[in-house]
Amino acid sequence: MKFIIFSDVHSNLESLQSFCSVTESILHDKKVCLGDIVGYNADPNPVVEWIRDKTDFALAGNHDYSVLNKTDASYLNPAAYQASLWTRRNLTNSNKDFLNALPIEKEEDGIYWVHSSPFEPKKWHYVLTKKNAEKNFNYFDQAICFVGHSHLPGIFEKNKNNKVYSHDTTKEELDPESRYIINVGSLGQPRDGNPDPVFVFYDSVSHIVKFFRFSYDLFITQQKIIACGLPYTLADRLRNGL
Numbered sequence: 001m002k003f004i005i006f007s008d009v010h011s012n013l014e015s016l017q018s019f020c021s022v023t024e025s026i027l028h029d030k031k032v033c034l035g036d037i038v039g040y041n042a043d044p045n046p047v048v049e050w051i052r053d054k055t056d057f058a059l060a061g062n063h064d065y066s067v068l069n070k071t072d073a074s075y076l077n078p079a080a081y082q083a084s085l086w087t088r089r090n091l092t093n094s095n096k097d098f099l100n101a102l103p104i105e106k107e108e109d110g111i112y113w114v115h116s117s118p119f120e121p122k123k124w125h126y127v128l129t130k131k132n133a134e135k136n137f138n139y140f141d142q143a144i145c146f147v148g149h150s151h152l153p154g155i156f157e158k159n160k161n162n163k164v165y166s167h168d169t170t171k172e173e174l175d176p177e178s179r180y181i182i183n184v185g186s187l188g189q190p191r192d193g194n195p196d197p198v199f200v201f202y203d204s205v206s207h208i209v210k211f212f213r214f215s216y217d218l219f220i221t222q223q224k225i226i227a228c229g230l231p232y233t234l235a236d237r238l239r240n241g242l
């Protein structure tokens, strides 16, 4: 089965629109969103409605939970917290209902899907290091797990000899005898120093994984952030990809 997997759209409509045109030409069976649909940027309603209508399934992330008051938002940085409160005021009730019904983890098609981490997914841990990954491999049974949350794309591999490696996004062929935790990065607020959004194509038959990057008109996204009265830093960081 062929998947297009993306995460952390964070109400960025312009990125999502470019994503639609890029993915049109990629043959796939399912589109999967790994959560953090809202927060930070200025278009929560059209983004939630697109996710509702166009994905095969979606998860919720910590920013979605924060907007719904389902998790402690006090750990968010001040700009993120302000955006969370703004989103809570501006999201329609039916879109809140949609987010409220989303799981934060799922097992489907022999794959484990989670927004944050297999270990204590509701505590929103990050999987950033080989040491983090080593622990997290003990908390799911499948050969492959896809995560978002950190906005940092990359691959952790545990081979048949139980050695854990990290790979950058150029790796394409997965070893059928290894297990993997794959972070798909972010569509709405990339943080690896590259402002271009990123998503993953995965073919479970050929064991090919491919990271795609594309550009979009982030100036419009920045203008909307400023026009809504959201913190300027949220517009600025899109330009830097940080």
Ligand SMILES: [Fe+2]
Residues within 6 Å of the ligand: 008, 010, 036, 061, 063, 149, 150, 151
């Ligand atoms: Fe996020």
